[in-house]
Amino acid sequence: MIENPSTSTSATGSARVKRGLAEMLKGGVIMDVVTPEQARIAEDAGAVAVMALERVPADIRAQGGVARMSDPDLIDAIKAEVSIPVMAKARIGHFVEAQVLEALEVDYIDESEVLSPADYVNHIDKWPFTVPFVCGATNLGEALRRITEGAAMIRSKGEAGTGDVSEATKHIRTIKGEIRHLQGLSKDELYVAAKELQAPFDLVAEVAERGALPVVLFTAGGVATPADAAMMMQLGADGVFVGSGIFKSGSPERRAAAIVKATAAFDDPKAIADASRGLGEAMVGINVADLPAPHRLAERGW
């Protein structure tokens, strides 16, 4: 590792630097991978980053048990395989898993509801870390609380490991709709809105002014086809996470490349049609409506 210039004016880990990496990922697809071989397939297919995991959400769901941070050896092996950013998941509230992931020099930490929460009250205080964090949200208030704790990127939660995109749709529509609602409020009404959103007033006022979150907003959870990804982009997502949808499908190489293409050409139905041809079987999936409430991951985090 080369030392960075240590002039008095240089800074690592600033909000701009942390949020900046997410800005560079926009329009891209971040793919869950569980082996270096899958990471290679993802990079070759055009993934903008990979999420290093021991089990994809569909398997966590099927196998049950406590889901934790990945083995450092696995993360190192995936980092060694690819040149694109490598992300890894820490349990909600597990600040020591986050410290370990920072020591491993992952490029982003996902404080994720897909793993078993380590703290049912507090999320991680993300400001002291140099590595940036992405957090899940089902609505605007949740997104703003995560940003207040230092998240530098937000992803809508969806329902991971199902291949059913309906929850992702609901969450991105909710967040976008709540932002549009704020834009129509007067200042006195914004105080009440901040109270109802359970988020700091200054941040609520900033969102109302900009008409957008101050950080990048991706979507996640149940995206399984090129059309799913393009739909998320048309609904206003800055990019997509694809978890089980690629490596639980018949032809991961082709499906991964097709989802990348459809995400970039999201407003061109002909291009999406072309990308959708000859992909083999999509992941079988589970309808979210058939999932009993205790098995819904999106309800983890608050």
Next chain:
Amino acid sequence: MSAGAPRVGVLALQGDVREHAAMLESLGAEVSLVRSPAQLAAVDGLVLPGGESSVIDKLARQLELREPIRERISAGMPVLGTCAGLILLAERILDGLPTQLPFGGLDVDVRRNAFGSQVDSFETELEVPALGAEPVHATFIRAPVVERVGEGVEVLAAVGERIVAVEQGAVTGIAFHPEVGGEPRFHRRLLDRVERVSGA
């Protein structure tokens, strides 16, 4: 927008397209997003944004933009590339994917992720004499560096020994992101050049 405003495109396949478009618009340019050869043909200058160079390369080939972009660059179209954009403008990419192809335009070799991983990303004040005495506030995110500079390439800035901004003819490549910190001078320079070249 006045009829004489410079027409500038931002290659909009992946990356921080929005930040560049906003910066160009604030400087009075007529900005369009470029995702097809027809859209490229309608602009007089181009920004290659930050993002993942390997992804932008792939999409440019799939959407049949690579050859038209190369032709326009060799015909003298003014271009500004930031970070991934610098990588795409290099003659040769060190540490790229084996299949990765740059557009070319700058006779330089560029190394990807030369400063390390995201925890090594930083912002700093950078001397860029070509833009005046006031330093540039530069944000480096998993940034590349220029490792070889060919004849006719001017070095605009360096961090210590490491070259982070170069120019050759109408093509400027920088390893950092002026667009995320509100620094307008590189974009102004591009627009001035577009106005001169297109005689607007």
